[in-house]
Amino acid sequence: DAGITQSPRHKVTETGTPVTLRCHQTENHRYMYWYRQDPGHGLRLIHYSYGVKDTDKGEVSDGYSVSRSKTEDFLLTLESATSSQTSVYFCAISAVGEKLFFGSGTQLSVL
Amino acid sequence: AQTVTQSQPEMSVQEAETVTLSCTYDTSENNYYLFWYKQPPSRQMILVIRQEAYKQQNATENRFSVNFQKAAKSFSLKISDSQLGDTAMYFCAFALTQGGSEKLVFGKGTKLTVNP
Numbered sequence: 001d002a003g004i005t006q007s008p009r010h011k012v013t014e015t016g017t018p019v020t021l022r023c024h025q026t027e028n029h030r031y032m033y034w035y036r037q038d039p040g041h042g043l044r045l046i047h048y049s050y051g052v053k054d055t056d057k058g059e060v061s062d063g064y065s066v067s068r069s070k071t072e073d074f075l076l077t078l079e080s081a082t083s084s085q086t087s088v089y090f091c092a093i094s095a096v097g098e099k100l101f102f103g104s105g106t107q108l109s110v111l
Numbered sequence: 112a113q114t115v116t117q118s119q120p121e122m123s124v125q126e127a128e129t130v131t132l133s134c135t136y137d138t139s140e141n142n143y144y145l146f147w148y149k150q151p152p153s154r155q156m157i158l159v160i161r162q163e164a165y166k167q168q169n170a171t172e173n174r175f176s177v178n179f180q181k182a183a184k185s186f187s188l189k190i191s192d193s194q195l196g197d198t199a200m201y202f203c204a205f206a207l208t209q210g211g212s213e214k215l216v217f218g219k220g221t222k223l224t225v226n227p
Contacts, residue, residue: 033214042115042202042217043156058214090156100213102156 003027006091006103014111019078021106023091025071031094032074034058034066036087037105043090049074081110113138115205117218124193125226131178132188132221134203144206144213145179145186150220151199159201162186193225 003026013019023032031050035043035058045058047066055066063085065077078085091103114137124130136145147159162170162179169177174191190197200220206213 031213035215040219042219043204043215044217045214048214059216088154092156094213097208099158099161100215105154 004091004093004101004103006089006106008106009104010107012109012111013081015082016080019081019108019110021076021089021091021108023074023076023093023103025074025093027093027095027101028071029093029095029098030071031096032068033092033094033100034064034074034076035090035092036060036085037090038087046076046089081108083110086110113140113143113205113207113216115203115216115218117203117221119221120219121222121224123224123226124190126193126195128193129189129191130193130223132190132201132203132223134186134188134218136184136186136203136205138184138205138207140207142207144208145177146204146206146215147175147177147186147188148202148204148217149197149199150202151196156202160188190223195225195227197223198225199223 005024007022033048034046037043044060049055049068067075089106092100094100116135143164145162149157160172176189178187202220203218204215206215
C-alpha cells in the first residue's frame with residue numbers, strides 16, 4: 001500500500017467548532033487531494049494541491065480551506081463546522097501522470 | 112463540466128456468474144481517462160481498472176474487463192466468475208490529466224452483492 005495516513009480516523013465535534021484533518025504521505029508525491037464521500041453522491045473533490053504552497057479549489061470547496069507547507073502534509077480545515085459537513089473525508093496522492101492512491105478515510109460527525 | 116452517471120444503484124449476482132455494471136459520461140474533450148474503483152466494507156478505495164480514451168483496446172485485469180464505447184460515451188465493467196469478495200460499492204470515475212494530475216469526477220456508485 002502507498003504510504004498515506006489520515007488522522008484522525010474518526011471525529012465527533014459540535015457545530016461551530018474548528019476542525020483540522022491531516023493527510024500525511026511518505027511517497028514524496030507531488031499531488032495531493034481531499035475528497036468527501038456522501039451517500040448518493042459518490043466522492044467529490046474539495047481541494048487539491050500540486051506542490052508546496054500551491055493549492056486550488058475543487059467542486060465543493062465552500063466552507064473548507066487547505067494548507068500544504070511541506071510535501072508530505074496536506075491539511076483540511078473546517079473553520080466553523082456545520083452539520084452538512086458530516087461526511088467521510090478521503091485524502092489521495094499521486095505522482096505526475098500516475099494513478100491516485102487513497103487513504104483510509106476520516107469519518108467526521110458534526111452534531 | 113464533466114459528469115458521470117451510474118444508472119444501477121444496486122445489483123446482485125450469484126457466485127461464479129458474470130455481471131456487468133453500467134457507466135455513462137459526458138464530456139466535450141477527446142483525451143481523458145476512465146476508471147472503475149471498488150470500495151469494500153473496509154472503506155478502502157481500490158483501483159480496479161483504468162482505460163485511456165485514446166486506446167481503442169478494452170482494458171482487462173484478470174476477471175475484470177471493460178467495454179469502452181467512446182462514441183456512445185459508455186464505459187461498462189464486466190466481472191467474470193464473481194466471488195464473494197467482489198461484494199462492494201463500485202464507482203466509475205472520469206479524469207482529464209492536467210499537468211500530470213488527475214482530478215477525478217465520480218459517479219454515485221453501484222452497490223454489488225455477490226450471493227453464495
